Amino acid sequence: xTIIIVxxxxxILVLAWIGIYNGLVKARMQTQESWSQIxxxxxxxxxxIPNLVETVKGYAKHESETLTxxxxxxxxxxxANTPADKMAASNQLSGVLSGFFARAEAYPDLKANTNFNKLxxxxxxxxxxxxxxxxxxxxTTANYNTKLQSFPTNVVAGVHHFQPxxxxxxxxxxxxxxxxxx
Amino acid sequence: xxxxxxxxxxxxxxxxxxxxxxxxxxxxxxxxxxxxxxxVYGIVxxxxxxxxxxAIMISNSTAVVMxxxxxxxxxxxxxxxxxxxxxxxxxxxxxxxxPRVFVISDDSPNAFATGNDPEHAAVAAxxxxxxxxxxxxxxxxxxxxxxxxxxxxxxxxxxxxxxSAAITLLTNIGGNWWFWGSGERRRDNDRNNSGxxxxxxxxxxxxMMVLAPLAAAAVQxxxxxxxxxxxDAGSVELTRNPQGLISALRKLGGxxxxxxxxxxxxxxxxxxxxxxxxxxxxxxxPIEERIARxxxx
Numbered sequence: 001x002t003i004i005i006v007x008x009x010x011x012i013l014v015l016a017w018i019g020i021y022n023g024l025v026k027a028r029m030q031t032q033e034s035w036s037q038i039x040x041x042x043x044x045x046x047x048x049i050p051n052l053v054e055t056v057k058g059y060a061k062h063e064s065e066t067l068t069x070x071x072x073x074x075x076x077x078x079x080a081n082t083p084a085d086k087m088a089a090s091n092q093l094s095g096v097l098s099g100f101f102a103r104a105e106a107y108p109d110l111k112a113n114t115n116f117n118k119l120x121x122x123x124x125x126x127x128x129x130x131x132x133x134x135x136x137x138x139x140t141t142a143n144y145n146t147k148l149q150s151f152p153t154n155v156v157a158g159v160h161h162f163q164p165x166x167x168x169x170x171x172x173x174x175x176x177x178x179x180x181x182x
Numbered sequence: 183x184x185x186x187x188x189x190x191x192x193x194x195x196x197x198x199x200x201x202x203x204x205x206x207x208x209x210x211x212x213x214x215x216x217x218x219x220x221x222v223y224g225i226v227x228x229x230x231x232x233x234x235x236x237a238i239m240i241s242n243s244t245a246v247v248m249x250x251x252x253x254x255x256x257x258x259x260x261x262x263x264x265x266x267x268x269x270x271x272x273x274x275x276x277x278x279x280x281p282r283v284f285v286i287s288d289d290s291p292n293a294f295a296t297g298n299d300p301e302h303a304a305v306a307a308x309x310x311x312x313x314x315x316x317x318x319x320x321x322x323x324x325x326x327x328x329x330x331x332x333x334x335x336x337x338x339x340x341x342x343x344x345x346s347a348a349i350t351l352l353t354n355i356g357g358n359w360w361f362w363g364s365g366e367r368r369r370d371n372d373r374n375n376s377g378x379x380x381x382x383x384x385x386x387x388x389x390m391m392v393l394a395p396l397a398a399a400a401v402q403x404x405x406x407x408x409x410x411x412x413x414d415a416g417s418v419e420l421t422r423n424p425q426g427l428i429s430a431l432r433k434l435g436g437x438x439x440x441x442x443x444x445x446x447x448x449x450x451x452x453x454x455x456x457x458x459x460x461x462x463x464x465x466x467x468p469i470e471e472r473i474a475r476x477x478x479x
Contacts, residue, residue, distance in 0.1 A: 037274065121263050121267075125267040125271075128267070128317075128321075129271055132274055135422065136275050136277070
């Protein structure tokens with residue numbers, strides 16, 4: 001009789017262990033998937049930038065410095081290895097691009113160019129998606145890290161060496177609410 | 183806070199849906215008594231009709247609702263880039279699949295979501311909405327709709343729509359028989375029953391016929407009203423930008439009613455498309471109240 005009880009208890013513990021382990025793997029997978037969402041958007045923006053540079057060159061003579069900077073940052077994003085480095089370069093690039101699009105209002109010829117307008121919509125869309133996929137990444141990271149720290153998942157995580165995922169910083173400029181002056 | 187609100191909303195919705203089914207059963211009892219002299223046949227018949235209606239609506243809701251509201255489907259980003267991209271972004275953060283996207287040709291700004299579950303959802307926006315909203319306002323509105331999708335509100339409003347249609351059908355059947363006087367003949371045959379009980383059942387049946395459609399409307403509205411606050415909160419959770427939704431709601435509040443809207447779908451829209459002033463049947467909480475709650479977040 002006691003042997004049956006012991007076997008049942010061990011079986012329950014093993015099943016619980018497997019369940020928790022699979023839960024952890026799934027949560028980690030979600031953080032990786034949401035990182036790849038960001039990565040897709042970063043690549044997409046990198047593909048769009050050469051087009052933008054070509055289009056703007058002829059119209060906005062005063063922007064040559066901006067264009068060099070954009071090209072440089074584009075390479076930094078592509079070259080960076082860790083998520084944190086990639087996002088640091090990406091945040092700078094976002095800043096330069098949004099500054100440029102704000103100034104572009106002052107170039108009527110450029111604003112009249114349909115190709116430019118299309119690129120602007122696509123880049124705005126990509127920037128939005130980068131911001132939203134970063135939000136998603138941080139949400140999945142929070143979910144995963146909570147699992148790593150709470151009992152009893154932390155025991156399973158410790159035995160199988162699950163590493164916490166790192167949050168991505170939101171750039172300061174995006175956290176501030178823009179002030180409107182009348 | 184938000185989590186508790188979701189919980190209490192879920193409980194309330196179950197109570198309201200139960201109330202809806204009880205109402206269908208009561209109407210069935212009334213119709214059954216008037217037509218067949220049997221409460222039980224009526225209840226069984228009504229529940230069968232309710233279940234069939236619900237099944238049809240659930241299997242087909244997007245097509246039915248979009249046809250009722252004259253929605254035109256768009257299938258790629260080039261047709262309406264801002265709308266398409268806003269839906270794409272919100273679906274991504276809400277972690278639901280990309281829904282089908284529809285545009286309604288109407289100058290009054292409005293939007294709604296429908297479908298059975300997040301895998302079979304659809305979002306519609308009017309041309310007026312696309313014309314007057316900035317990007318962050320549009321994201322607020324689409325975020326609101328995507329919260330309805332994620333919270334399964336779309337399924338509940340679909341079921342509520344089906345059940346109120348079933349009640350309308352039942353009271354119409356009952357009303358016609360009453361009109362043709364077949365109830366009259368049957369009552370003569372039943373004279374041996376106790377007169378008091380019969381009179382009470384008679385009065386109950388007539389009252390049910392008159393009041394059930396009103397009660398159905400009130401229940402449908404109560405379900406929808408609660409869920410609007412929750413979807414507003416959900417929208418802000420997705421966009422992280424209360425200002426966008428607040429200014430979108432201001433614009434929606436100050437707009438004209440829609441030209442051609444199906445009244446039974448009114449509860450689906452983000453702001454009441456009819457702009458009527460009867461508060462018992464309000465499908466939506468007042469815009470000022472919604473803005474006030476958002477400002478507190």
